[in-house]
Every structure is written in structure tokens, then in C-alpha cells.
Amino acid sequence: MSLSADRLARAYRNGFLPGSRRTVFRDLSLTIRPGETFGLMGNSGAGKSTLGRVIAGLEPPTAGRVCFHGRDTALMNRSEYRAFRRSVQVMFQDPSAAFNPKKTIGTSYMEVLDLIGTPRPAQKAVIAGILESVGLSGELLGRYPHQISGGQSQRLALGRILLLDPEYIVLDEPTSALDVSVQAQILHLLKELQSERGIGYLFISHDEAVVRFMASRVGRIEDGRLVIEGEA
Amino acid sequence: MNPVLEIDALSVTFCGKQAVHAVDRVSFSLGGGEILALVGETGCGKSVIAHAVMGLLPGEAQVSGRIVFKGRDLLALSERERSAMRGKDCAIVFQDPSRALNPVHRIGRQIAEPVLIHGAGSREEAHRRAAALLERMGLSPPGNYLPLYPCQSSGGMNQRFLIAASTILDPSLVIADEPTKGLDPGRVREVEDELVRLTGGGRTALLLITHDLAVARRIADRIAVMYAGEIVELAENDAFFDRPSHPYSRGLLQSLPEHGFVPIPGSSPSPVSPPPGCRFQARCRDGKAVCGGQHPDLVSAADGRMVRCWQCR
Ligand SMILES: Nc1ncnc2c1ncn2[C@@H]1O[C@H](COP(=O)(O)OP(=O)(O)OP(=O)(O)O)[C@@H](O)[C@H]1O
Numbered sequence: 001m002s003l004s005a006d007r008l009a010r011a012y013r014n015g016f017l018p019g020s021r022r023t024v025f026r027d028l029s030l031t032i033r034p035g036e037t038f039g040l041m042g043n044s045g046a047g048k049s050t051l052g053r054v055i056a057g058l059e060p061p062t063a064g065r066v067c068f069h070g071r072d073t074a075l076m077n078r079s080e081y082r083a084f085r086r087s088v089q090v091m092f093q094d095p096s097a098a099f100n101p102k103k104t105i106g107t108s109y110m111e112v113l114d115l116i117g118t119p120r121p122a123q124k125a126v127i128a129g130i131l132e133s134v135g136l137s138g139e140l141l142g143r144y145p146h147q148i149s150g151g152q153s154q155r156l157a158l159g160r161i162l163l164l165d166p167e168y169i170v171l172d173e174p175t176s177a178l179d180v181s182v183q184a185q186i187l188h189l190l191k192e193l194q195s196e197r198g199i200g201y202l203f204i205s206h207d208e209a210v211v212r213f214m215a216s217r218v219g220r221i222e223d224g225r226l227v228i229e230g231e232a
Numbered sequence: 233m234n235p236v237l238e239i240d241a242l243s244v245t246f247c248g249k250q251a252v253h254a255v256d257r258v259s260f261s262l263g264g265g266e267i268l269a270l271v272g273e274t275g276c277g278k279s280v281i282a283h284a285v286m287g288l289l290p291g292e293a294q295v296s297g298r299i300v301f302k303g304r305d306l307l308a309l310s311e312r313e314r315s316a317m318r319g320k321d322c323a324i325v326f327q328d329p330s331r332a333l334n335p336v337h338r339i340g341r342q343i344a345e346p347v348l349i350h351g352a353g354s355r356e357e358a359h360r361r362a363a364a365l366l367e368r369m370g371l372s373p374p375g376n377y378l379p380l381y382p383c384q385s386s387g388g389m390n391q392r393f394l395i396a397a398s399t400i401l402d403p404s405l406v407i408a409d410e411p412t413k414g415l416d417p418g419r420v421r422e423v424e425d426e427l428v429r430l431t432g433g434g435r436t437a438l439l440l441i442t443h444d445l446a447v448a449r450r451i452a453d454r455i456a457v458m459y460a461g462e463i464v465e466l467a468e469n470d471a472f473f474d475r476p477s478h479p480y481s482r483g484l485l486q487s488l489p490e491h492g493f494v495p496i497p498g499s500s501p502s503p504v505s506p507p508p509g510c511r512f513q514a515r516c517r518d519g520k521a522v523c524g525g526q527h528p529d530l531v532s533a534a535d536g537r538m539v540r541c542w543q544c545r
């Protein structure tokens with residue numbers, strides 16, 4: 001039931017020199033199991049977020065495979081692929097990107113529940129439960145994304161992901177917009193959710209102390225290669 | 233010496249379906265060459281203060297109090313007068329450089345742009361000033377940097393370019409809102425150096441909004457801690473980090489990794505209906521009955537710091 005990267009590579013066309021490509025990373029292999037956290041470090045621009053997006057299926061690898069439950073995601077049929085995309089969620093660095101600016105938070109939440117077929121009458125209780133687990137009051141549901149602070153929207157973004165009941169979450173700098181106390185709360189919350197629901201995390205951060213607190217295994221992207229601690 | 237910025241009883245309320253009391257009677261002042269760090273819980277009103285000073289609040293914001301910048305009350309000025317000031321004499325550096333910089337223009341053009349917008353010089357003059365500024369920042373020779381597009385340099389480098397673009401007209405006041413967010417430790421140091429350089433001449437004042445207490449500790453002169461729309465502690469850097477006084481300040485420092493990530497339990501009160509007494513009371517370990525009944529003022533303690541707490545007196 002794992003999520004794994006098998007000899008992944010990702011390169012981008014270099015916009016300015018025709019034909020040239022910039023390799024972000026290559027030959028990168030990594031496995032995350034349910035209930036486990038893999039901590040990913042590396043300097044700004046090292047390719048951590050790119051790896052997160054590729055593993056979650058948001059962009060294709062240039063080479064190599066992403067496997068979910070042992071199946072190559074590139075070979076999945078439509079319904080398998082949908083299940084993969086729903087089961088592997090990403091929480092981005094910039095929480096405001098998670099919400100449609102024209103809709104209230106409550107509307108965005110309800111849309112997610114509509115999508116997965118939660119009946120309208122049951123939605124209120126589901127949302128109330130999620131808000132409680134991310135530590136926010138229901139009053140925020142009536143607001144628009146520009147009317148909430150960075151930290152509030154990060155918690156709301158986590159809540160929105162939890163509505164989907166994912167098996168894996170790629171957490172890309174999930175606490176860099178938060179004050180240290182709320183950061184500590186969110187880290188504890190993530191750990192709790194993990195032990196309750198067995199979610200696996202790919203936890204991306206610059207902050208070594210945070211990564212060490214969260215992860216059982218830690219790797220670092222250096223010059224396009226993943227160096228996993230304790231593995232030669 | 234007169235302060236560059238003096239904020240007096242600033243309150244900001246957003247009037248929507250429900251009135252959100254985002255900032256409540258905040259006062260502080262900031263002198264030339266000084267760095268004041270504004271820290272506190274997410275959602276406590278730091279960015280709203282920054283936007284109020286810059287005149288960037290949306291229409292539904294009701295603002296009261298006084299914001300005196302170099303002797304002029306900004307709230308009494310017309311929008312035209314304020315926009316003439318914005319980017320020239322007071323500047324703001326937003327957190328996300330990848331969004332604040334325009335991807336299709338070269339860095340040099342973007343750094344030089346304020347000179348042209350404010351009619352402060354010709355195209356050549358603007359270009360010359362941009363080059364000189366990069367040189368002063370230690371980015372030499374400037375010819376290596378001016379032709380770059382934002383996607384060709386790292387997030388940290390772009391943040392420095394953004395600081396350059398915001399400060400090319402030599403503003404007296406710079407507000408930096410989370411300028412080091414999302415940067416790796418090496419890049420954080422570069423941005424810190426930049427901010428220190430900016431205030432080094434003794435003329436420019438910096439209001440630094442940050443969650444990174446290590447950055448505040450390294451470069452700020454004074455620390456203002458906000459909680460639920462109010463300043464709850466205002467102290468000199470050393471005094472604050474060595475002996476935080478307000479229970480919220482202490483809780484905040486306890487949440488740091490070196491103390492084991494121990495969060496303050498609970499969450500902050502709703503800004504729609506803040507409690508009548510101390511706003512931190514429900515989460516406070518030292519809280520007594522009196523704390524919930526009456527609202528504490530921000531008062532000077534023996535060592536000169538200001539604290540808003542019934543139990544710290
Ligand atoms: N346009 C708006 N309408 C209604 N409420 C708003 C609006 N803008 C901000 N708020 C509210 O004002 C309060 C203060 O927000 P602000 O953005 O200043 O927080 P902050 O201290 O900068 O937080 P962070 O550290 O997360 O950036 C929050 O409760 C926020 O939800």
C-alpha cells in the first residue's frame with residue numbers, strides 16, 4: 001500500500017536557450033509507507049516542491065515511474081488514476097492558492113463534499129468535525145480567502161484536504177507561514193492525524209528542526225540527487 | 233530626534249456581514265535607523281497594520297487613530313497624496329517575491345521602475361541608480377544581474393532584488409512582511425544582511441513583520457508582540473528574549489524547537505466578538521478571576537518594557 005518513486009527524473013525546457021534542458025533531479029528513488037513520514041530537505045530551488053508535485057501526479061516525470069499501491073500510475077485506467085489522485089493530496093507552501101478567491105470558504109468545503117458524494121444534510125456535521133480537528137471556529141466559513149490571515153488559511157487548507165480522507169499528503173513547507181506556537185500545534189495535529197488515520201507524509205521543509213521532529217527518515221536533494229540519511 | 237513613524241491608538245475594523253475587529257488601539261513609534269520586529273499569532277493583525285500604514289486596506293476597512301509619518305498624519309491625506317508617497321518615501325516588501333516580481337521583465341528594469349514612476353529621473357539615470365544600488369548590496373558587477381529574468385535566479389536572490397526595487401528611492405520607512413519566509417538558512421542570512429544594511433545609515437526605519445523569532449532576535453532593536461489585535465508586550469530585544477514577561481510571549485518562546493515544540497493550548501478568540509477581559513485569559517496558566525472581568529491596559533514595567541497583563545504588575 002505504499003507510494004513510491006522509482007528512478008524519477010524531471011527536466012524543464014530552458015526558456016532562453018533553444019533545445020537546452022535544465023535537470024531538476026534524476027535517478028531519484030524513494031518509498032513512503034502508510035503512517036510514515038519521509039522528511040525532505042534541500043536548499044531553495046533544489047527541486048523539493050517539484051518532486052512533491054511529480055509524486056502526487058500533478059506533473060509527469062521526464063523519466064522513471066511513480067507507483068501507488070505497487071502500480072505504475074502511468075499505466076492506470078481512469079478509475080484507478082482518479083483514486084490515486086484523490087488519495088494523494090498536496091498541501092502547498094502558499095495556502096491562499098488552495099481556495100477559489102470568488103467563493104466563501106464554506107462554499108469551497110461544500111463543493112469538495114459534493115464531489116465525493118457526501119449528502120447535503122450530512123455535510124454540516126462533517127465540516128464542523130474537521131474545523132474542530134484543525135482548531136478553527138465556524139465563523140470563518142462565511143469569509144472569502146482574502147479575508148483570512150496566512151495561518152488561518154493554512155489550517156483551512158489542511159481541513160479541505162482532510163475532507164477527502166487521503167492516504168498520503170505531500171506537505172510542502174506547511175508551517176512556514178505560521179507563528180511558532182501555531183506551527184507547534186499543527187505539527188502535533190499532523191502527528192495525531194497520522195496515528196489515527198495512518199496517513200503517510202512527504203514532509204518538505206528548510207527547517208531542519210521541524211523535519212527531525214516530524215520524520216522517521218530524512219533525505220536531502222543535493223545537485224539533483226536524493227541523499228537519504230543512513231543509506232550509502 | 234523625531235520618530236519616523238508614530239502610530240497612536242490605531243484601530244482597524246472590517247465591516248462585512250460581521251464586523252471583524254482586526255487591530256485594536258495599537259500604538260508604537262519607530263525612529264530612523266531602528267528595526268522594530270512585530271511578532272505574534274497568525275491572524276493577530278500584523279499585516280493589517282502594515283497595510284494601514286501603506287494605505288492599502290480595502291474599502292470595507294474602517295480605520296481610526298493616527299498614523300504620523302515624518303510629522304504628517306497619513307489618515308488625513310487624500311488618496312492621491314498617499315499614492316505619491318507609496319514606494320517613494322515609505323515602501324513595503326511583500327513576502328512572496330515570485331509573485332511581486334514580474335516574470336516577463338528583466339530585473340534591472342524592475343529595480344529601476346520606481347524611479348520612472350515617481351518621475352525621479354530619466355531612463356539612464358534610473359538604470360545608473362539600479363546599478364549603483366546592486367553594487368552597494370555587494371552584487372557586483374551589476375551587469376551580471378541586471379539582465380536576468382526572475383526565473384533565472386533563486387528565491388533568495390529575488391527577495392533581495394525585490395528589496396532593491398522597494399528601496400531604490402531611499403525611503404525613510406520600509407515595512408517588510410515576512411521577508412524571509414520559505415528561504416533556506418543561507419538565503420535568510422542574505423536577506424537579514426540586506427535589511428541591516430538598509431537601516432545602517434541611521435535614516436531609514438524598518439518595521440519587520442516575522443514569524444521567525446531567530447531573525448527578530450538577530451537583527452531587531454525592539455520586539456512588539458501582538459495577540460488578538462493588541463500589542464501585549466513591547467520590549468528591548470535582549471530583555472524580551474532573556475525574560476519574556478507576558479504569558480503569551482512566554483508561551484511563544486516555549487513553542488520553539490529548542491524547547492521541544494510545546495504549543496500554547498487552545499486558540500485565539502474570535503475577532504468578531506473579543507472577550508471583555510484579558511484576551512489571552514482562556515489560554516493562560518497564570519490567569520485569575522480578575523483577568524476575565526476587566527480589560528488590562530498596556531503599562532510600563534519597572535525595566536521600561538510595556539506589558540498588558542494583570543498578573544505581571
Ligand atoms: N478584508 C478583510 N475582511 C475581513 N477580515 C479580514 C480582512 N483582512 C484581514 N482580516 C482579518 O483580520 C485579522 C488580522 O489579519 P492579518 O492578515 O493582519 O493577520 P497577520 O497577523 O498578518 O497573520 P499572519 O501571521 O497569518 O500573516 C484576521 O482575523 C483576518 O482574518
Ligand SMILES: [Mg+2]
Binds near residue numbers: 149150278279280409
Ligand atoms: Mg500577515
